[in-house]
Amino acid sequence: MDRRQSAAEAGVVASDQVFPDRRVGAAWEPVRARCYAAAGAYLSLTEELDTAEATGTPIPHGPARADAVVRQLHEAARGVDEFYHANSAGLAEAASVRATVPQLLARVRADAEGVLAKAAGSEFAAYPSVSGGVRRLNEALITASAVDPLAAVASAREAAAQVQQATADLSDALAQAPSRVTAATNAIASVTTRLAAVRNRAAALGPAYSALLREFSAASSADLTNNERESQRGIDAADAELVGARVAAADRDPETALDLTAAARQHLAEAEQLVDAVTRRLELLRGVRADPEAQARTVRFRLRDAQMLAVDRGLVAEWGSVLDAQAERLERITSGLKGRHPDYWAYVSELGTVAEFIAGVVDRMRKHE
Missing domain, CATH: 1.20.58 (Methane Monooxygenase Hydroxylase; Chain G, domain 1)
Structure with missing residues (x-):
């Protein structure tokens, strides 16, 4: 049971580090608790057995208690097996990913150092894109070096990704510089x-x-x-x-x-x-x-289209009066062009407002189921 528990525990730790969203640790907790309880019962009984053997005194219900502890151990071991078999693919995947993180960090560091060396020897090293890229890559390397790839897998993978991105950015800057x-x-x-x-x-x-x-x-x-x-x-x-x-x-x-x-x-x-x-x-x-009615005609045409759409879709009860109100509004706007210097800009603006309102109504009618 102890060996099985240790194997499962290692996989759970890796899973929680690599894939925390899967919450495998939460599912493992009651299984582990049963193992600890069984192990505790076993140790307690063996201590009593040692004492009884040393003193020559019998243990009350000893065989029954021993059978109960053995059953508890078997049940705990079976729980570990069931948990492991149900999650074996995910645990193996997490363990595999976790094992590759140190190599991943080593590889991205090597790639980064190669690009940094190239930048240091470049005639374009003083370009802002290159010098800035060097600075950002060095910062990413410092962050990566501070992360333990075995104790903080998620952080290590994120740090490696940042180094990779900074390396790619610097490489691109060097390529574009000429x-x-x-x-x-x-x-x-x-x-x-x-x-x-x-x-x-x-x-x-x-x-x-x-x-x-x-x-x-x-x-x-x-x-x-x-x-x-x-x-x-x-x-x-x-x-x-x-x-x-x-x-x-x-x-x-x-x-x-x-x-x-x-x-x-x-x-x-x-x-x-x-x-x-x-x-x-x-x-x-x-x-x-020159032709004040031209824009008004355009808006009236859109209004007629909207009214026809309301009829076609059976929405006159809902939108008919609303659209009729816009027709009245258009009449008021066009009748407002009076005087020696009519406010044509206000006229255009008000027509635009009506046209926008009509477009909104049409959009809502078209979305109506």
Whole structure:
């Protein structure tokens, strides 16, 4: 029984370390408790037997007690066997995995040391991606060296995975490093061209905003008041980043140059959005002014489709009045275009709100079982 218990115990310990979610230890606990109880009964009886033999006194009900202890030992041993047979595959798997962890750690350390040596001798060692990769890999190795692979299997496997990932990242950085100079040169040229294009587009923002103020109510462009200033700020920021990128490239630091060109692109994208918001607003409002009913017709068409869908799916009782209310709302919106300078932007915005509401209703009707 003791040998069987020891074998099962080793497998359970490995399983709890490698596969804690399986909770094999919890299932093993009552089996082990029966073994301890049987072993305790056996030791107690043998002590009494030794004493009785030394003193020459009989043990009350000795044969019956001995039979009971033997049965208890057999039952405990059978419980161990049943547990082991029921869990043998999982226990063997856990033991196998646990046994490989020290070799796994040794292998990933060797791979890491090889890549670190390659990085140390590389002409690109000063690149941020390489130096940063070296630092992260060394940190992962320190963590792995502090873990006992037999006492903390899960932690050791996680540490090994971190070393593997850091090794792969550093290897990739070394592989990419030779192409960084060309990439930085191309990026600087691309951003230079885009900066010029955004400046040309920004030149149209001022006249477009003035036209908005002249042709439409002030409310139609109130949210665009700061676009010219903010877009220029973005263009200036992109210009500064581009200058820094050129300096970094000249200093043989292409990775910093690439980071700076990426930042410049972000500034330019934000500036473009600000510029386009003004010019597109002017184009939109002029189109609405030329044919105010065009957008309303589009929304009415969507409303009719929604009403037909409600009829087809038998949902008129649930959604009919809701959709009818949107028809009334559309009439109020279109009738609001009055005066010398109607608020076309409010008109467009309100129509958009109605269209969005209708789309939501359609979506809910289509999901209805």
